[in-house]
Amino acid sequence: SYELTQPPSVSVSPGQTATITCSGDKLGNKYACWYQQKPGQSPVLVIYQDTKRPSGIPERFSGSNSGNTATLTISGTQAMDEADYYCQAWDSTIGVFGGGTKLTVL
Amino acid sequence: QVQLQESGPGLVKPSETLSLTCTVSGGSISSYYWSWIRQPPGKGLEWIGYIHYSGRTNYNPSLRSRVTISVDTSKNQFSLKLSSVTAADTAVYFCATLSYDSGSYYNDYWGQGTLVSVSS
Numbered sequence: 001s002y003e004l005t006q007p008p009s010v011s012v013s014p015g016q017t018a019t020i021t022c023s024g025d026k027l028g029n030k031y032a033c034w035y036q037q038k039p040g041q042s043p044v045l046v047i048y049q050d051t052k053r054p055s056g057i058p059e060r061f062s063g064s065n066s067g068n069t070a071t072l073t074i075s076g077t078q079a080m081d082e083a084d085y086y087c088q089a090w091d092s093t094i095g096v097f098g099g100g101t102k103l104t105v106l
Numbered sequence: 107q108v109q110l111q112e113s114g115p116g117l118v119k120p121s122e123t124l125s126l127t128c129t130v131s132g133g134s135i136s137s138y139y140w141s142w143i144r145q146p147p148g149k150g151l152e153w154i155g156y157i158h159y160s161g162r163t164n165y166n167p168s169l170r171s172r173v174t175i176s177v178d179t180s181k182n183q184f185s186l187k188l189s190s191v192t193a194a195d196t197a198v199y200f201c202a203t204l205s206y207d208s209g210s211y212y213n214d215y216w217g218q219g220t221l222v223s224v225s226s
Contacts, residue, residue, distance in 0.1 A: 035213070037151075042200060042219055043200070044216075048205075048210060048214070049207060049212070088212070094153075094164065095153035096153065098150075
C-alpha cells in the first residue's frame with residue numbers, strides 16, 4: 001500500500017520560514033494537498049493541487065511537489081500557525097494521509 | 107457555503123455496527139463526492155472512503171470488508187456503517203466534501219466531527 005512520511009515535529013521562530021515535508025514514492029507524479037488542524041478542531045484545507053490556496057488562506061502558505069517530496073512552506077510564521085499539519089495524496093482512487101507534523105512556533 | 111453535521115451514537119458495543127449520518131446544508135449532495143475520515147484519540151487522520159451522489163463508492167482497503175457508505179439524495183444525507191467494531195475503531199469520525207479538479211482530489215469542507223467510543 002502507498003505510504004506518505006512526514007517528520008513528527010518541526011519548530012520555527014516567529015517571523016521565520018517553516019518547511020514541512022511529505023515523502024512518498026513518485027509523489028511528484030500525483031497531486032498533494034495539505035490540511036491544518038488545531039487542537040479540538042476539524043482539519044482545514046490550506047493547499048490543494050500541490051500549489052493552490054483555497055479562498056481565505058493567507059498568502060504565507062505555499063506548496064510544491066516534485067520527485068518524491070511535497071513541501072508545505074509557511075513564510076513569516078505566526079503564533080497562530082502552531083498546529084498539526086497533514087499531507088494527503090491519492091494512489092489511484094485510494095486516499096492516503098501522512099502521519100502528521102506538529103509545528104511549534106517558539 | 108456547504109456545512110456538514112455528523113450524527114449518531116457516541117458509544118457502540120464491541121462486535122456491533124457503528125452507524126453515522128452526515129447531513130449536508132448550504133449545498134446539494136448532487137454536487138460533490140462525499141468522504142468519511144476518522145482520527146483515533148491523539149493520533150493522525152485515516153481515510154475511510156468516499157461516495158459519489160450516483161452511488162459509486164471507494165473504500166480504504168484495510169476497512170473494505172467492514173465498511174458501507176451510502177447516500178440519500180432526498181434527505182441531502184450520506185451515511186457510514188462499520189461492522190464488527192473493536193476498541194481500535196474508537197475515533198473522532200469526520201464527514202467532508204471531496205472536490206475534484208483536473209485530476210486532483212481534496213477535502214475542502216469538513217464537519218465538526220463526532221467521537222465514537224467502542225466499549226461494553
